[in-house]
Amino acid sequence: MQLTDKVIIVTGGGHGIGRALCQRFAQERPRGLIVASLNPDAAEEVAKEVSGIAITGDVCDEAHVKHLVQFAEERWGGVDLFCSNAGATVKGGAETPDDDWQHLWNLHVMSNVYAARAALPGMLARGHGYFLQTSSAGGLLTEVGSAAYSVTKHATIAFAEWLSINNRRAGIRVSCLCPSGVHTDMLDASDPVHQFLQSHAVTVEQVAECVVQGLAEEKFLILPHPEVADFFAAKPTDYDRWLHQFSRMKEKWDRPRKQRPAA
Numbered sequence: 001m002q003l004t005d006k007v008i009i010v011t012g013g014g015h016g017i018g019r020a021l022c023q024r025f026a027q028e029r030p031r032g033l034i035v036a037s038l039n040p041d042a043a044e045e046v047a048k049e050v051s052g053i054a055i056t057g058d059v060c061d062e063a064h065v066k067h068l069v070q071f072a073e074e075r076w077g078g079v080d081l082f083c084s085n086a087g088a089t090v091k092g093g094a095e096t097p098d099d100d101w102q103h104l105w106n107l108h109v110m111s112n113v114y115a116a117r118a119a120l121p122g123m124l125a126r127g128h129g130y131f132l133q134t135s136s137a138g139g140l141l142t143e144v145g146s147a148a149y150s151v152t153k154h155a156t157i158a159f160a161e162w163l164s165i166n167n168r169r170a171g172i173r174v175s176c177l178c179p180s181g182v183h184t185d186m187l188d189a190s191d192p193v194h195q196f197l198q199s200h201a202v203t204v205e206q207v208a209e210c211v212v213q214g215l216a217e218e219k220f221l222i223l224p225h226p227e228v229a230d231f232f233a234a235k236p237t238d239y240d241r242w243l244h245q246f247s248r249m250k251e252k253w254d255r256p257r258k259q260r261p262a263a
């Protein structure tokens, strides 16, 4: 998909990767660009930078997601590209409270379901449309420090696959953005897993450039870190070896910093 003259919605558009997507998309001269964010000031600031429209709301609320699409339909006649990018993390394993599990499920899965419910009928009627869903390398592999993030980002990919398979022949395209570390507020410098991610992190501008290329090629997986494709390919080749390698990395990250061998 080429972005010139298209109508685009970006959730989580006020910060980090979402903000960079809005800035990069603006260079392609879209017809309409909605900067959706939880934070009204951030949405307004980015919207001003990219000559877009700021809309504030929570993507876990279906009414908000519906409103984003309705706004685009009334103003520009439809949505061409819906980027579900909003996300967050919660550290921990099985002990993570149910409310946090549910929140990440709503944020990383139901927000994509709501986007499809709202935007797909119009896209199918027009015979074309595109969903970009931000998952993570943790959705293809794992995020060692967060069970809820890993599981829900896997589910983001599962829904994206389903959406693509069921609507491809009707002209609908779906891409899944799966970065490893990216320099944004999401990386926590005090967390050993995030310290590792930070050591090979890319910038938000690099991610945005990779997205524009991936959309142009209509690739399902958009991977700003090429090595993620190698780790992913290693998984079905020898699943037990893959599990062993990740468990060794975890062992290393669990050691106090001064005892850790160099990365």
Ligand SMILES: NC(=O)c1ccc[n+]([C@@H]2O[C@H](COP(=O)([O-])OP(=O)(O)OC[C@H]3O[C@@H](n4cnc5c(N)ncnc54)[C@H](O)[C@@H]3O)[C@@H](O)[C@H]2O)c1
Pocket (backbone or CB within 6 Å): 011, 012, 013, 014, 015, 016, 017, 018, 037, 038, 039, 057, 058, 059, 060, 085, 086, 087, 088, 107, 134, 135, 136, 137, 178, 179, 180, 181, 182, 183, 184, 185, 186, 187, 197
């Ligand atoms: N930074 C990384 O290393 C990294 C790696 C892989 C994937 N990701 C994914 O990239 C996406 C963007 O994250 P980022 O790194 O730019 O972090 P960020 O914290 O800078 O941005 C996250 C955005 O999501 C928004 N958001 C969170 N909950 C929301 C909600 N309920 N409703 C609406 N908006 C909400 C926040 O307001 C913020 O604008 C996320 O889905 C994240 O999981 C990030």
